[in-house]
Amino acid sequence: MALARMSADPAVRLDALSSWHADWTGLKVVVLGLDAVAFSVVDTLAELGSSVLAVAEQAPDDLARLVPVVGARLEQAALDDVPDAVREFAPDVVVATDAFAPTHPILAWAETNGAAVWGDAELAWRVRDKIARADGTPAEWLVVAGSVGKTTTVALAATMLVAGGLRAAPCGSGVVPILDAVRDPAGFDALVVELSEGQLRHLRAARDAGAPVPLASTCLGAADGADHDALGTVYRHTVTACVYNRTDSATMRMVEDADVTDGARAIGVGLDTPGPSDLGVVDGILADRAFVENRRTSAAELSTIADLDARGLAAPHHVFDVLVAAALARAAGIEPASVAAGIDRFEL
Template identity: 60%
Template sequence: MTSDRLAGLTSWNADWKGLRVAVLGLSVTGFAVADTLAELGADVLVVTERADEEYERLLPVIGARLWTGTLETVPDELADFAPEVVVASPGFSPRHPLITWANDCGIALWGDIELAWRVRDKVVRPDGSPADWILVTGTNGKTTTTRLTATMLVAGGLRAAPVGNIGTPVLDAVRDPAGFDALVVELSSHQLWYLGRRATPSPLSPHAAVCLNLADDHLEWHGSFEDYRNAKAHVYDNTRVACVYNKADPATRRMVEDADVVEGARAIGFDLGVPGPSDLGVVDGILVDRAFLEDRRTSALELTTVAELAERGLAAPHIAANILAAAALARSLDVAPAAIRAALRDFRLDPHRIEVVARHDGITWVDDSKATNPHAAASSLAAYPGAVWVVGGLLKGVDISELVATRGTTAKAAIVIGAERTAVVAAFSRHAPAVPVFQVDADETEGVMAQVVELAAGVARDGDVVLLAPAAASFDQFASYADRGTRFAAAVRERIGTGAEDEHDDAAEGPTGRDS
């Protein structure tokens, strides 16, 4: 296979027949890759440690082969197959033996996003063009912003869908016979690494892109913060219209400044302060757009108000920032301010994202189990200062000390859970010695949250908030962050009884015009 032929595979209608492709991994993404390639006529070998029974049954039906077993070394079956392209699921890190082998052999190495872009013209719009892509990444807020953007686009009359790391593979969307005007693609740093690691640039060229923020995360996968940052920065590669960045996070501005974009693409800033002429921001409690209007030097367009967001549980500072980022992306596709306002009237946050699960005896119990890293937990603590903080889990190679030093000192108490409790307790001892710290010594999943709630109830008083914002992954003791949050809410309700008020709004104060 020559590089020229691979370079020409940028359409569903290109000649994919007989292309030998190894697909690494058989999750929902891996199956979508295999299914797409088989439909295109490629020769597909799926390689995975273990296979879901349903996928194992379906692979021969679609015309793909399967190999399962240990992947500590390159299987003979894979080497003998001599793939011309390897498409890896995002879980395969840069140092995985199979990825190292593919690189050493000079085999083209793609992720599912690369493949999806190359075949995005399977279903086109009436004018013959495929759907526009809007890319969303960041250490935190990706899913909320992706959902917000798609909701705004739909309110503006476009056929749009949130896809990618949010749960629906992009390949499923590009093959949907109904077709779309726009796809809002949530991208993890893992997916972006596969886009950016190529010797030659990826053909992907989004309409607009945003990196919401940058902080330590997934260092065990990338190997260093620099590599993590560099992966995230690829979100802006080849952007055609709008590079949206966070004015409150200089790292995202530098990404835009360094990006190789299509001539004419604009840099659009957002934060909770007064916006400049190419920004979105907040003026006297009003969220405004000063970027996408003709007279942007002297005028602004009203999008919504902080008061309206507060009524819907959307006024926490980090959520308001996500709304501004999503609005910038939607405005880049000419969605009217009135449509953005209408979209926000019915929008609800995902479960386990600053979700008030109960109020009882003056105590508010908040589930932010989705705060799986220090940056996300910092936003939660900013929204609920002085909370009884439930923290801990798998730290993913990240040092929690800075978070404890900057936000933990204001906590009323800390209740530490998880397999890496020692590191968390040590951080409090060094940086917040005045904060009472309680450890949950239950190692079995069933007992963890009951003990958390018992300890929290012994500390919290009228007017207090008990905040589950672990700043860590959940897989040491729980099936997922959702499982962790669900068990927390169940333990709260078990303790206080079914008569407690059950809320789903957000009691945090909204933005005040300052950066957050």
């Protein structure tokens, strides 16, 4: 039996939910799980006026007590099948964190019965305009994916952005929930967003209204057995720079196959001598040949291996993370001196 919908064309209504200031009232949403990320979803949707049912097998006591306080409802039940409470609730949307694969029985049931399936990153993108910048636009997103090094790279990039005078913060799978950063009353010019493979699996199916359009993006690499198609989603719709490991054929293919915004550039990163449109290392100097006026004949010095050693960042994998973070920051308009200042401020 099909679910009762709130509109003759539910897809049209859901596509219209692309702003914090849209009409979210009455939207019926099931949220799977109840960890910090799932609670940020519950709290956000309840604040927006939606009807929210959180379902979890075992909810932490502190979060379970908060669910009714924010105006939502909690059902604790086994999730290996669709709980009766979910069927009776008949949601318009089911929001899943990265702990729930798209093949999970509840998500498969939702798809079959006409409910949309979103991840927390999709919801965060839809409501990213709650706190606007001075010019009225929401914070830019710089997104980071990959099997290793994400949290260090995200923190480095955010530190460089702050050193360059921007209000910026790291958030995402290994840091603060994205929705908490989006709703921070202080507001930001840029968010450096760490996305897990699980979050990207959900984003892969996002319609345009919920698909992020990042200023810059990167995949740091794919471990054996990783879902390359999901990881490649990080590059979709990128506006300025798709940053990739130029020694890794898998990430190169991700960039080549990505559906990016016209004008986006592929920026290679490696520990060897950089070519035009690359960042790399020359005689112990971290060099940028991607964001300088004459890329073929000049380069900008960003830091040195000796400087990185003083910060505990001289190991090759850390040097690579620094270069990727610098590429993201440079794509956001940060000057080389501010990149260097950000490195000097950074604590591993």
